[in-house]
Amino acid sequence: MKIEKILLAVVVLATMCLQSVAASTADDEVTARIKKVGSVCIQGDDCGLAAAPAVAAATGGGVEAHYKQSCSTCHSIGVAGAPVFGNRDDWAARIAKGKDVLYASVLNGLAPGMPARGMCFTCSDDDLRAITDYMVAEASD
Numbered sequence: 516m517k518i519e520k521i522l523l524a525v526v527v528l529a530t531m532c533l534q535s536v537a538a539s540t541a542d543d544e545v546t547a548r549i550k551k552v553g554s555v556c557i558q559g560d561d562c563g564l565a566a567a568p569a570v571a572a573a574t575g576g577g578v579e580a581h582y583k584q585s586c587s588t589c590h591s592i593g594v595a596g597a598p599v600f601g602n603r604d605d606w607a608a609r610i611a612k613g614k615d616v617l618y619a620s621v622l623n624g625l626a627p628g629m630p631a632r633g634m635c636f637t638c639s640d641d642d643l644r645a646i647t648d649y650m651v652a653e654a655s656d
């Protein structure tokens with residue numbers, strides 16, 4: 516439990532560090548970041564794709580790009596007990612709860628390890644539901 520919390524903290528800090536290093540590489544990026552903070556993402560807007568065109572372009576799709584951008588940090592390797600992407604054993608009991616329960620866990624978080632919105636702050640509610648569907652599909656028959 517303790518080591519999981521430390522691991523989680525390391526992952527979160529590393530992510531924050533990488534983001535600030537990236538931001539300091541070019542004035543343009545700094546300007547873009549400041550702009551992002553000032554812009555409001557209204558529920559239902561496609562804010563995620565608008566804010567992350569480079570990631571979407573690089574991976575060729577919104578849902579997969581969002582997954583990689585935010586959720587894979589924990590779900591690719593199972594940080595803090597996160598169900599591992601594509602692992603049917605990890606996902607079976609969760610899928611059995613029904614999609615509405617899973618959507619609620621993603622939107623609101625699930626203590627102790629799953630942060631609200633999976634830390635994708637550019638994702639709309641619809642984006643988050645779509646990523647959840649994608650993760651469920653990858654762990655189903």
Ligand code: HEC
Binds near residue numbers: 523594620628
């Ligand atoms: C900081 C790590 C972390 C990130 C980032 C993260 N998750 Fe999770 N997630 C977890 C952990 C840990 C659990 C298991 C929580 C539990 O059962 O106590 C979990 C559980 C879940 C579940 C199952 C919920 C349930 O009710 O059983 C879904 C669905 C999920 N995550 C989707 C996502 C999506 C979608 C994203 C990205 C938008 C995301 N997660 C990002 C750590 C993370």
